[in-house]
């Protein structure tokens with residue numbers, strides 16, 4: 001409670017406090033150790049520096065079936081109840097992978113709801129993924145930002161569970177989803193820190209039966225058989241190229257391949273992906289995009305190239321998550337500013 005009362009005093013002097021959140025900090029502090037940073041600037045009320053402690057338990061008992069439309073309506077009702085119906089709506093949803101992390105912190109008039117307060121949301125375990133839902137505005141648009149995602153490798157390849165946030169954002173009203181990831185570059189034109197606009201994808205787990213659409217389908221979410229021929233919206237891609245040009249940015253367009261992970265690929269596997277036309281590879285995104293398309297959401301996707309994938313076992317180098325995070329940190333801010341510019345230019 002000592003920490004809580006200190007926070008209360010400090011935040012109240014700025015006029016930006018909410019007693020519910022202060023109580024939440026206090027409860028969290030009782031059980032877990034975590035680092036927290038309060039940001040007192042005008043646009044952002046509070047920022048969690050690390051909200052993804054593996055020991056963090058969900059603070060609700062509600063069992064949610066991620067394929068059940070009515071269950072998801074109850075998740076949305078809980079979000080509305082916690083942040084208010086006015087706030088809990090958005091036109092654009094953003095999934096911050098390791099590459100676009102900073103964008104969540106630039107959301108204006110931010111209201112932050114930790115995943116642990118949302119029924120059915122599992123905890124995020126990957127370092128670099130904060131685990132918050134952030135509502136607010138960016139580039140004059142109402143946005144909801146997922147600071148952290150659910151990777152299938154963290155959740156026993158339960159892809160329906162991992163795409164629960166996409167369906168929730170759909171029910172919160174989003175029409176456009178911007179998705180980002182950290183990825184290894186396969187195409188030799190790609191270098192550390194480059195941004196690749198995703199033109200198409202190879203959803204490798206789905207080709208082996210691990211699709212979020214496998215199992216019971218509620219038609220209220222969309223069609224049983226979803227066509228992903230146009231997964232990444234052509235107009236939004238063109239807009240991104242135009243905005244990039246104005247900024248003097250080099251923007252590559254290419255094919256992203258999702259592997260199951262969590263191990264990084266062997267050189268022979270990377271060669272296989274290169275042969276079939278992949279330009280960059282990662283462990284996320286395709287499951288989210290597939291569900292978004294089922295719901296009729298338009299998608300814009302980016303890969304931030306954090307490492308160069310090995311193509312030759314005789315000249316290979318170790319790939320590490322630390323390297324991924326390091327490059328993401330260096331390039332993520334620039335990428336986030338670029339995406340904010342694109343959002344400004346989007347007409348809804």
Ligand SMILES: O=P(O)(O)O[C@@H]1C[C@H](O)[C@@H](CO)O1
Nearest residue numbers: 097098181182283284321324
């Ligand atoms: O969430 P993303 O796809 O950005 O995270 C990447 C993929 C793996 O989870 C991890 C590998 O370093 O970073």
Ligand SMILES: Nc1nc2[nH]cnc2c(=O)[nH]1
Nearest residue numbers: 182183184281282283324
């Ligand atoms: N699968 C995969 N995911 C990544 N995420 C960042 N870099 C990589 C990579 O080289 N391979």
